């Protein structure tokens with residue numbers, strides 16, 4: 001498996017198709033559950049998640065771009081106030097780089113413990129068209145400050161803060177690792193921006209498995225119940241084998257899929 005943490009090559013494609021492909025592919029590695037799309041904006045990622053079988057709540061401080069689609073729960077709220085405890089998946093696309101460091105830390109703290117698909121800018125040199133400072137140290141975090149002054153009329157801009165924090169790649173890695181995530185970095189589709197798949201380290205491979213029925217513990221319990229009854233036990237063993245085969249397929253398939261992430265082409 002390649003080291004996905006290494007700085008990857010920049011993908012030479014327009015952003016939108018790449019973003020959609022990264023999102024759809026990463027989401028497909030998880031069993032659908034309850035998903036929150038933070039800073040959902042136009043709502044297109046929320047709708048794709050619904051199409052993929054997720055139960056979706058979309059949150060944004062601006063409702064002007066929300067589509068009229070009742071399959072999603074559209075919530076008009078500042079993400080600084082969003083309670084994330086009831087979700088199986090956090091989607092954080094195009095939002096983190098519009099927040100201050102303090103608000104990023106608070107949001108990441110509340111997001112921790114579940115998978116997160118993150119799409120954000122990092123504070124690297126030479127990004128054209130963005131008003132960035134040089135590297136600064138904010139509370140022990142290296143990054144650049146991004147000015148949001150004069151663009152607050154833009155529905156894609158920050159909400160309430162006029163400067164945002166763009167952590168350096170190393171700082172972002174540390175911020176995510178400190179909150180218990182293993183991080184898989186997709187090839188950058190802009191020189192300062194890409195998708196980061198954050199998987200809870202403690203959950204290990206289980207994060208990619210279906211809840212309940214695929215858990216090894218549940219299978220073991222089922223096996224114990226059936227012990228002593230020969231025919232039933234044989235059937236249980238068959239079932240366990242099938243489940244384990246399914247489990248190991250998922251576990252071994254993941255690195256292969258991640259490898260594909262760095263190589264393309266995307267399906």
Ligand SMILES: C[S@@+](CC[C@H](N)C(=O)[O-])C[C@H]1O[C@@H](n2cnc3c(N)ncnc32)[C@H](O)[C@@H]1O
Pocket residue numbers: 038039040041042043059060061062077078079080093094095098155156157158159
């Ligand atoms: C660049 S757009 C990203 C839209 C979409 N997620 C995407 O990736 O294409 C940023 C969105 O975040 C929202 N936003 C910014 N700060 C916010 C905050 N504190 N609370 C809620 N939404 C916020 C903006 O209103 C805007 O819709």
